[in-house]
Amino acid sequence: MNNQKEGRLSFWEAMAYTRRGLAIWWKACPQVLTARGVKQAVDALAPYLPLYFTARLVNTIAGGGTAEEGWRTLAALLLSAAAAGFAQAAANCWFGFVLEGVHYPAWTSIFFEKLLSMDFCDVDDPRTQTLLTQIKQNDNWSAWGLNRLCYLFENLVNAGFRILGAAALSVSLFTLPVRPDSPLVWLNHPLCLVGITVLMVLSVIAASALANKGNNYWANFDGTAGNRAYSFFYFIGMNERFRGTDIRTYEQDSYFETGAEAEKDIETGIGPNSSIASIGRAAQGPMGACFAVSQAVSQAFTGVIYLFAGLKALGGAFGVGSITQYAGALAGLAQGITTLLETVGDLRANAEFLRPTYELLDIPNSMYQGSLTTEKRSDRKYEIEFRDVSFQYPGADTWALRHVSMKFKVGERLAVVGENGSGKTTFIKLLCRLYDPTEGEILLNGIDIRKYRYDNYLDLFSVVFQDFRLLAQPLGQNVAASIAYDREKAAECLKRAGFGDRLTELPKGLDTCLYRDFEDDGVEISGGEAQKIALARVLYQNAPFIVLDEPTAALDPEAEAEVYTKFNDIVADKTAIYISHRLSSCRFCDEIAVFDHGQVVQQGVHDTLVEAEGKYQALWEAQAQYYQKKER
């Protein structure tokens, strides 16, 4: 994906993007910037102190100073070198800690917090996923985006302090005059100062322009497609969940070889003819030449400074030791200015890569947030009504739900059945207000659900979605969805969900970690076991509405039968909305809604529906052929 498709940002726009990026870091974690800033300031200033005192020491020795002066200067030199070294080490420790332990969690939290605070419909929108992929790929590629901003911030601070320190140490090069009786007295002429300044400006401009030209090869090179192919083909084998079963049984080795061949495509890949290889060639050719000449220009300027300072020392303006001080300081000054200019160029290039980040962070929460509370009714008398609800997914041109009208009260058992793609899960997503209806309204006790506080409304539901996730954390915490929890209640819920026997087998019981991501003695659980734990989580929440989307899909027939027989006990006095395409599991429900192509085409109880001609009967017949003919 090309980040520059919307036209290049102007200089001031790029600087505004940069300021915003720094503000984002500051808000996420000020330490990330302060640790880097302090380290760079110390690194930039540290060499100047020993440089100054070394010059003094050489001047004292060469200029015939007293032994006492010599010792004092030597002591100052050693102390300053030690202090600088100590400050650098301390700053480095802090920086290392921030880099290793703070930086990436802070970076991730910027996106994580945004995604969690966004309306679900926007998170689920493919455009959001595209932005996230783009941000990750830019970052993988060369840390472009927010991460690179941190490195560039370091460069800015380093350059700033380097320039200040160098200016302080080099002023006297121009102010101390050559002795009037020296043949080199012409060095006192103001034109010399002008000449050196002009040379410095020219060399700085040339060096930074050449370096920026070199860097532009990177900035103008779109390697995201190559990166995507690279991540897919090269890292798939290193993924911890990768076992290679399919690839072995389908003998897909050749597919991967072909894939690697495909990468050689000039537009998308990383083979010898690809765009990444073209960057490699540029590094050997014009790009490398830019960096080399840039370095040569800087070094040539340093040579001129040595010459100027050496001649002034010969003319008696200062001791011979000061030559190193001035040469070092002015080289530092030139380098500081070059880095500053280069960094400004880099900031401009990087601003282009901040676009997708800001586009994501700027997605507004457009869902209406009401303020009514859902009245925590002790009688738990809640009634939900879908009133002529229709829904289209963002960007889709077909209706996922069409004119759905339905009512259900707490305590009822509602089954939602239908073929795959008939709209069952969409119905649940609307019920939980993950999306708002495109047409029609959903009412809770007669009031549009949009008027309730969202968090308050969500508390009414416990849901097991088809794609539920358990975390690689202790079992008990997974059940309670919280770190602190009631152990007895968690164990009881696991028992009711059919996980009791397995729980007693686990040596660490509720403290057993799921999966082995963090603990060697973590347990790998089967799909069926995971479903039971998810069911226990629903029970633990004790919400008035329980929604189970294909709750037994991964269970073996025995476990499935166990859940059904226990269903009344599991659900108790709550409303259960139960989605399934296995009709045999719906017979115990008070009401069955049959979905077909996004519409409710039939409603009633099993015994009536199975006798009436229609979708339910057709589905029943189709399934009964295999395993339930006798039961009709």
Ligand code: ADP
């Ligand atoms: P079911 O749960 O009955 O299998 P769904 O509610 O998941 O059906 O899907 C209903 C329709 O909506 C299907 O045509 C499906 O392709 C479409 N659909 C589901 N999720 C999305 C989505 N996130 N974006 C676009 N279309 C979707």
